[in-house]
Amino acid sequence: MLFSLDASNNHLSGKIPRWIWKFPHLQVLDLSRNKFSGSLPLGFITSQIREVYLSRNLLGGTLTKGDGAHNDYSSYPLNVLDLSHNQIKGTIPRWISILPRLNYLLLNNNEFYGEIPIPFTLEQVKLIVISHNHFSGQLSSVLTSNISTVSYNGYITKDLELVTKTNLYTYKGKPLDSLSGFDFSNNNFSGEIPPQISYKDDMKFLNLSNNQLKGSIPPSFSRLLQIESLDLSHNNLSGTIPSELAALTFLGSFSVAYNNLSGKCPQAAQFATYGDDDYGGSFIDMESFYASSGVSFVMVLLIIASVLYINPYWRGVWFYLRQDHHH
Template sequence: MDNLSLSHNKFTTVGQIPENTTINFLDISFNKIRGAVPFPFVGSTLDYSNNKFSSIPPSSFLRQFKITYSINLAICGILDLSNNNLSGSIPPYLLKGCNDLKGTWPDDIDMSCYLKLVDLHGNQLEGPLPRSLVNCKELQDLDVGRNSFVDSFPTWLGNLSDFRLLVLRSNKFYGPLSIPLGKNHSTTSYFPSIQIIDLSANNFTGVIPSDLFDSFKFMVQGSNHTAWDGWYDNTLYAEAGRSSYQVAVEVAVKQQYIKMLEIFSNLVVIDLSNNGFSGPIPKTIGNVTALLVLNMSHNALTGGIPAELGRLARVRVAGPLMEPSQYLTGEIPPELVALTALDWLNLSYNDLSGSIPSSTQFSTFPSSSFQGGNHGLYGCPLPVRCNLTQPAPAPLQVPDEASASHRFELIVVWLLVGSGYGLGFAFAVVLHDMHVVCTGRQTQEKGT
């Protein structure tokens, strides 16, 4: 038997599964099954979510059946235990988030690991990330958001060639973002495939390295990527042509998070908000031309707005967190008129000066987008030295990849200040014609 689905029933127990049973896809989600998670079992995708499981068999239990956790890593590509009543420390095999797990993550993953996805989002795990996770050479997605991990930035994950999604949000990670240098001080092999990186709400400090963004090769060269106009490959298959399991990711929409199941191949995200980063915004941010979602708010960044931001032609909307800080100084670079996809911008509560650039986009923003501080700023839409009779220049052409052919509308970019800190940049995203849910599972329970 290849596939078995018993989901959305009222089962309360699971009988003993024969030792050598092999089913590629087993779904017993949305039942009322209690007790320990049923092992041993051999399968590619095991969906045990939305039940009332209370414990997970330890590795010693699995060894009784000649299935060690390391072998389990190799044969079980996906194990979803979300929305249960689990407690205790995490065994070293794949788990899905929202289990209320407590304890540490043992550093004993061996070379037989073939994991592609690890999602421990929304638990109570603590301590450092296991360095042995680098043994999972095929790892693509790691989400440990909303836990209590205490560690430095995991630079050691940067050598995984297929690694594309890293979510460390809302933990206790600390220190600078150190960039390991290779031959000739090159960072070309540092997270080359990363597409979504969320480091928000931690304790990172120091200056953002100027070569950080250049090292993200997919983000820099994304517009030339072969899959650029398609969907993000967020579906893991139990077997070619058979059952599949969809990977979800949470994206900031203004000041809220939504979980998206359909992720476009051109959804490129950097979120460094709510940390202690200081110093100027690196000019190299302008090299990340594939960027759609950027959030650098609530830090201690200082200096001017880099003119290089004008290269981010895919950016759609800029919006505020209306908090006074006045760390952003200097003039608004005229290069920003190249951001012809902008629908909304707010640069209020800074210390900007000079003329507001004249363009079709800038003329559509309300005066409140530039008020609050900014005493030396003038020009439309502010009443100071505003010449309404002056025609606005024609908008520049938007690249094809930012056109409506994508069947969704992006609202991206906030240029803002942070509460108690300084200048920040935050990009929000609004996606239409997409299936967006806020649960840990792509299938909602029937009758709810």
């Protein structure tokens, strides 16, 4: 009986043959890093498969054809779905978000668009990477909280790649609890950052950069005590960086650049290690701003006074303009 099929890292091309999904006991399928093209066939998620790795191919088409109406995906055991780095288009199908054991979802670097039809449950999902697409809508509609959900406790048997600001992580054969995070960057999400993200206190990374998010940074992010990478750059966030974030002692990568933030940086050792690029174009110390503005104003007055005192011609022009203004 065939439980696992690994044909990754080859030069296989053409459409994925349908016979692959006819193995009745196939649980793990890895066809990543090939040159497969065309659309995925209907029924590529079977009632027994647990892990599907199809990343870094030339797959196109959509995932919504048929939309799984003929299958009861609420009973399917799929745990890992990696379709990243392809050319898949269209909206995200409803059946993806109702898979009861889906812990790892990678759809990044495709051509998806539109809103997420059903929110993902924070207690269930470990990893969602949907960056570099064209998703839109309120970020608060992407995630929900349901304490009754029980996640599948197993192991990652194949490679999962995750790129943060400073590192490339490859996870293989690791317990599911060793990796947790969300990457929604480089999309068109709007609205405020939902505070319920902080309920996921085992999160290792969070990337919301390059969207259209507004509002403030939730102080409840201080609950993310295991977080190592936090990127909120290139949005429309305002307000201050919450002082509560000083509690994030494992934070090794942090950026809020290119927002409309004000105030001072949290007084903590880890924040002292970040450079200007992490705050640039975004972070304004209002006290320094007012002070520098006052100094600049005084300097302009001094320069004008010096020019008028030294140069008789411009002094004459100045007095002429003043007289004309009064008349």
